[in-house]
Amino acid sequence: MPNPVDFMAPGFSSISRDFPGFLLDRPSKPASPLAKGLAIIFLVAGYSLFCWLAFSKSIENWESVYEFRITFWNGWINTIGISAAALGLSLLIGIITALARRSPFLPLRYSAAAYVETVRGLPLVVLVLFGFYGVANAVGWQDRLGVGITILSLFSGAYIAEMIRAGIESVSRSQWDSARAIGLGSFQTYRFVIFPQVTRQILPPLAGQFSSIIKDSSLLYIIGIPELTFAANQVNSATYSTFESFVPLGICYLALTLPVSLWTKWIERRMRYET
Amino acid sequence: MNISLDGVVKAFGGQRVLDSVNWQACFEHTLALVGPSGGGKSTLMRLLAGLDTPDEGRVLIDGLELPRDENALRAYRCGTGIVFQSFNLFPHLSALENIILPLVHVHGVERVRAREIASSHLERFRLEGQGHKQPALLSGGQRQRVAIARALAHNPKILLLDEPTSALDPEMTSEVLDLIGELRDAGQWIILVTHEMGFARHTADLVAFVDKGGILESAPASEFFASPVKVETRRFLEKILKY
CATH class of the missing domain: 3.40.50.300 (P-loop containing nucleotide triphosphate hydrolases)
Structure with a gap:
């Protein structure tokens, strides 16, 4: 067997290995299940030990927090309700805005563009404060929950509009031509040809956006909507148990966002095989 | 003409x-x-x-x-029936559905009848057994034949x-x-x-x-x-x- 080094250019062996090989190199073959399992067990044990050593002294007040479990539960249900409502509403806003941005009627097109650019250029907190204390107050709309869902939907709708617009634009010219050639009208073209293809394309980012809505709904606590973060904050104020209030808070959000994230990955994998 | x-x-x-x-x-x-x-x-x-x-x-x-x-x-x-150079078919629909779509929604043919017409056209163009496949699973020649079948299904x-x-x-x-x-x-x-x-x-x-x-x-x-x-x-x- 010739030594592989014999085939290398002279001086090659003097080139040093890239420094952080464990960071920059790509794995040459998939890791064995045993290695994966051992790594996971080791890491879980290690991080748990670290957390125990660091925080065990400050976590001893589970009983008083447990008494507020109904508050947590109600907050969690509200968060789910708000997120679901905002997803539906922002999807509707997104579709209408995306279509408006392609409209031949200029005032409609410009309004949609101004809405998208403004909202995407502002932090959500600013929108929440301005929307609630500014606009909603001025028009006398006092229903916090309604205002909160509307603001969240308007915020998320701008991002969804851009996803849908990109999705529509990615459908090739020849698909529009084919649809016209077989005699479909505009509405039929969108319904039977464009939207089915757009849906397949934007499902992964849309699922990601749903996860964002769940997380962003936490900001509604600043206008006093009793969602999950608001609930945890309340429990913290009542019991002076910061860790015991906020650890369940984090777990409750992860219980919602992790399944969505896994679902997104599943959709992405399925799409890859189908196209 | x-x-x-x-x-x-x-x-x-x-x-x-x-x-x-x-x-x-x-x-x-x-x-x-x-x-x-x-x-x-x-x-x-x-x-x-x-x-x-x-x-x-x-x-x-x-x-x-x-x-x-x-x-x-x-x-x-x-x-008329029109066939372009490529990408005629709708990728999200099977070959059969590609032919059925205009028959049902443009020409008002009943779905059952449209399916019969579509199948008979696929057969005529030696595409029997391919109807359920999406365009991505067909060869380029098969795709163009399906496109021609779609263009002809309403007897233009x-x-x-x-x-x-x-x-x-x-x-x-x-x-x-x-x-x-x-x-x-x-x-x-x-x-x-x-x-x-x-x-x-x-x-x-x-x-x-x-x-x-x-x-x-x-x-x-x-x-x-x-x-x-x-x-x-x-x-x-x-x-x-x-x-």
Whole structure:
């Protein structure tokens, strides 16, 4: 067997290995299940030990927090309700805005563009404060929950509009031509040809956006909507148990966002095989 | 079949792709448009297909002027079948559903009947057993045959084919050209843009040479290839038939 080094250019062996090989190199073959399992067990044990050593002294007040479990539960249900409502509403806003941005009627097109650019250029907190204390107050709309869902939907709708617009634009010219050639009208073209293809394309980012809505709904606590973060904050104020209030808070959000994230990955994998 | 172009102008961004074209043609079944790329073939095809309207002038087919209004034009398109170079089929629908869609939603055929028609067309084009597949799972030649099946399922008067084999390898090309030849022999009216000169010579009744924004020459196929009149035509044929 010739030594592989014999085939290398002279001086090659003097080139040093890239420094952080464990960071920059790509794995040459998939890791064995045993290695994966051992790594996971080791890491879980290690991080748990670290957390125990660091925080065990400050976590001893589970009983008083447990008494507020109904508050947590109600907050969690509200968060789910708000997120679901905002997803539906922002999807509707997104579709209408995306279509408006392609409209031949200029005032409609410009309004949609101004809405998208403004909202995407502002932090959500600013929108929440301005929307609630500014606009909603001025028009006398006092229903916090309604205002909160509307603001969240308007915020998320701008991002969804851009996803849908990109999705529509990615459908090739020849698909529009084919649809016209077989005699479909505009509405039929969108319904039977464009939207089915757009849906397949934007499902992964849309699922990601749903996860964002769940997380962003936490900001509604600043206008006093009793969602999950608001609930945890309340429990913290009542019991002076910061860790015991906020650890369940984090777990409750992860219980919602992790399944969505896994679902997104599943959709992405399925799409890859189908196209 | 009669086609007449009456002072037809079509410009894109200031460039007159068709520049005051006046032309009358009468042919039995098949018209082939040939010529160099960018010469205006596809633009002319899109006008004949009712996908675009001329900026000036009129297009008449069998004495009827093509309308300018999109709704009336759409009604005209319903009486034609069009196949483009590629990406004709809707990728999210199976071959069968691709054929069924226009039958049901444009021509008002009942779904059960539409399925029968679609199946019989797939069978006719030797695609039995492929109906359930999505376009991505079909070969290029099969895809074009499904596209032709879709274009013919509602028995259109005219079948328009815009370079139907340009995106195919030679084997698939002959597979599709065979099919087009069969349709012609069955009496289907066909207008086709093609680079396959041998095929045009065999199949077309009339060949028109499109270049420089107009129809420079048109003649019955045998005559067109045997003794082209214009210098441009001769040069084009020399170049394309060199290898």
